Amino acid sequence: MKRLVSIMLVTLLALSLTACATTGGGDKVRVKCPACGYEFDAPTE
16 A cells, blocks of 8 residues: 555656656747737847
């Protein structure tokens, strides 16, 4: 029983970490100006 719970916890931890990972394909970030509504690409660092 303890082994099953441990495996489930490790699986849930791995899934939660992969949910936060980015794909890395889109390096441009779209930003919308709150004052005028103009959308532009933010510079990447």
